[in-house]
Each structure stands twice: as structure tokens, then as C-alpha cells.
Amino acid sequence: MKNYFLMFLSGLAALFLCAGAEAGYEEGLEARKKGDYAEALHQWLVASDDPRCMTAIGVMYDYGEGLPRDVDKAAGWYKKAADRGEYRAIAQLASFSLNGAGNIDPDPTEWRKKLEAIEGRDDYADSILAYFYMDGYGGAKNLEKASALLTALVQKGYTQLDAVAQQAAKRLADQKAGVVEVDALTAEMARGAASFDLKYRDRRIVLSGWVVSVDRLSNRGYVVKFGTSTVPSSSPKDNILAIFYDPSRTEGVASLKPGMFVKLDGVYVGQHPFPLDDCAFTLFGCSLLDVAPGDIRP
16 A cells, blocks of 8 residues: 555655755755756765755655656665755655655664654654554654644645645544544554453444555445555554444445545444454444545555
């Protein structure tokens, strides 16, 4: 599954690049704005000891602006800039680490620490940190901080982040209202399946999560597989199957697509073996309450 939200944020890197230009860096930016990428590259190579210029060259390779797209070369320039403390380069490397791009160290804990150390100093870095907070990369999920960061960026004029900010705010409101996100249930199930069943069996539960796949299960309803917003693991600790009985209560489920973030309401009736997995989180009389489209998702 593609990481839609991260792709969306990473696509903003070139936009954030244009903010806060200063003397010695402006010549390349002006050329870039005019579409003269050859001149922009020339200006930035001449001043390539400036970490902002290093980042700008990395962006050109990253997005194929006047150069053949080469993520490894982009990462090389970002590393040079990050070693000099350039905030946007640090943010882009953190973004790369989640996709496995550019052979960057994939440890989300270290990248989250680096992003938190520069919080409030660069808008693009704050947008990537918000993503780490939203899905709990490198530490505990913190929807409150994610929502605050994204709202502040939208208020600064980054309206492209408005849909993501609204999603973070909605997830935060759901959390306060008692909606359980699938990853939290998965972690609890992994700690002890028997105790999990005792706690949740025959209880109505509202859950939310990222859709990985949707399949029809003969005449019993649908199987919706959930995972993380990045590529899901095959381990039961990292994904969960929800089997929805009673097809008459699952209107709209068949139209769900991978990458969507959905909210569902049903009665948990236990874990049962099915051909698609060793066990399944099984709901009866499930209703689809809300769908966030995948086009703003990572």
C-alpha cells in the first residue's frame, strides 16, 4: 500500500523550499521560479558550501527538476546539508527513512528526536514531525501535537495542509469520544489474546484505521484488512482482520479502497479462524460511520 499522506507531505518539499529566501540563495530561487533549472543549478553549485543550496540541489534531484530524478543523489545532498544542521534537509531525510528511500537509516526513534529538536524552527520540518506524531512513528502517537502543528501551518498560509489538519483534528475528537484506533487494539491483542477476548467480547466497539484490502466473504459480509499507513506487515501484531457479518449492515464497505481511513461500529464476537488469516477480529452488525479519502493520506 502506498503511503499517501507521506507522499503528499513530501510533495510539498519544493513548495517549502521557496519560503524564507535570503541573499546569496535568491539567485537560484529566482531562476527556478522562472523555470530555468540549468541556471538555478549553476547558482546553487557555485554557492554549494551553503547548506540551503545543498538542500536545493537535493530537491532538484529528488523531483527531477532539470535533472534526471535520482533519489540516491538527492539523499547525498540532503545528508551534506543535514550534517551542517539544515532543518529542511533533516526533515526530508526523516521522510525518506519511512519509505526506505536513499538508503537512509530507518530508525524512526532517532529521526523523531531530530525533528523534535528543531520543532518550531522550520515549517516543512514541522509538517513531517506532525506526520510522525499522527501515526506514532518513533514514539507514542500524539494526535494533539499533530493537530496543533498542522493547524498552525494552515494559519501561516500552507492551505495545502488543510485537509490533513482536518483529519488530525477529527481523529483527535474521535479519540476523546472513545473511538479506538486499530493499531491500539492490535497491540492489546498481541499482549494477550485470551484477556482481550474477555474484555471486548459481546461489546459494541467503534474502531478506526487504514484500509489495506476489502474482500467479499461468500454470503457472510466483508473482510476488511487494516494496517498502518505505510506498507503493512504480515505479522498479526501489525495488522488486523475484521470480518463483518450481516451484509445488510455493511453498505458502502465494498467501495472502500486501500489507503482510506475509516471508522466502523459493531459488536465484537471474538476471534475466529478464517482462510485469510490465523484469526480475525470479528464484528457483527457492523456499520460504516466515516471515510476519509486516500488522496490526502500518506
